[in-house]
Amino acid sequence: MNTQVLLKSAYSQNPKLLPQEIDQLLALALHKKPEYIYKNQDKELLLPAIKKFNKLLRRKQQNYPLAYLRGYQEFYGLKFLVNKNVLIPRPESELLVEQALKFIKKIKNPKIIDLGTGSGCLIIALAKNNPRPAEYLATDISIKALRTAKTNSRRLGLKNKIKFIKSNLLNKIPQQKFDLIIANLPYLTFQQLKEPSIQQEPRQALLAGKDGLKYYQKLLKKLPAYLAEKYLILLEIDPKQKNQLESLIQQSLPNSKIQFLKDLAGNIRVIKIFK
Ligand SMILES: C[S@@+](CC[C@H](N)C(=O)[O-])C[C@H]1O[C@@H](n2cnc3c(N)ncnc32)[C@H](O)[C@@H]1O
Incomplete structure (x- = not known):
């Protein structure tokens, strides 16, 4: 799955989170700055990064502040x-x-x-x-x-x-x-x-x-x-x-x-x- 597809599905599955917040979480899962996400929309993502991203999304839904994550x-x-x-x-x-x-x-x-x-x-x-x-x-x-x-x-x-x-x-x-x-x-x-x-x-x-x-x-x-x-x-x-x-x-x-x-x-x- 590439960055764009993963983000699109995350936006629609997490309507309570802002798209920018979701972008930040993906950047965090990839150990990159958010700019990286925007410049690498077609990049294929590896399973461990996707799993990490999903875990961060779950935490964010439970009100974990980004600073703690x-x-x-x-x-x-x-x-x-x-x-x-x-x-x-x-x-x-x-x-x-x-x-x-x-x-x-x-x-x-x-x-x-x-x-x-x-x-x-x-x-x-x-x-x-x-x-x-x-x-x-x-x-x-x-x-x-x-x-x-x-x-x-x-x-x-x-x-x-x-x-x-x-x-x-x-x-x-x-x-x-x-x-x-x-x-x-x-x-x-x-x-x-x-x-x-x-x-x-x-x-x-x-x-x-x-x-x-x-x-x-x-x-x-x-x-x-x-x-x-x-x-x-x-x-x-x-x-x-x-x-x-x-x-x-x-x-x-x-x-x-x-x-x-x-x-x-x-x-x-x-x-x-x-x-
Ligand atoms: C609102 S936080 C402020 C932390 C930091 N000074 C700041 O501005 O981000 C309050 C802090 O006071 C500590 N605290 C709570 N009761 C206290 C007490 N009786 N004596 C000393 N520190 C206490 C808490 O553990 C916490 O770290």
Whole structure:
């Protein structure tokens, strides 16, 4: 069977998938870029490649994201390995990196911590793009996520630059003063977790109790003891949490300033707390 015939039959048998998605899966099965598919429509395909393609199609029908199928995701111009133990980095989280980079420019040898590091995308993108000395710490409650983050750090040339620690929020972090705290902790509710496109991602990376605030609420109580005199805290949030979070912050950090930043879709996505 050639490429064209195989694709035609896959398009008609998988009406829920976009033709481009199906093309990408075939490219993946052949270990080629999608352009190859378009340029080789008459190419006869071997049985193992066809079997691999059919397996990928079945996975895609079960809502497996392409990033898990191919094993990586681009974030902030870098390639991060991903697997079922880590959340797939989202483009909107790049906002945290941009803001963090702006802030650390002004500080000499800043101490930085990333809570709930997952694939390590935030702290690694930060360390790769900050040309000046800094101390980097990253935590996660999942040892498997930390292993992936460490691998990403090493593959991206940052061996030993970032310290990775298994910790439930700040529990295992000795008290010290951080200039910058970044966190994209789970913030979804049970209801939001039903969304089909996120079914294959780790529940532990997404769910945060009834109101989605379980972790940020706990964190905000502990944070004051860990802050340098001048600090910046960047939290990724759900737009609906704005008002509740604002009052939680006012309780824990009454002297701080608060700003909300919108993502490219125009939704409030990041909360900036600073002094
Ligand atoms: C939404 S994901 C974010 C991952 C990554 N920072 C990113 O932006 O793609 C949240 C991460 O927090 C971790 N996590 C969940 N509960 C935690 C806790 N109590 N303490 C530390 N990390 C936690 C999860 O394992 C997951 O890796």
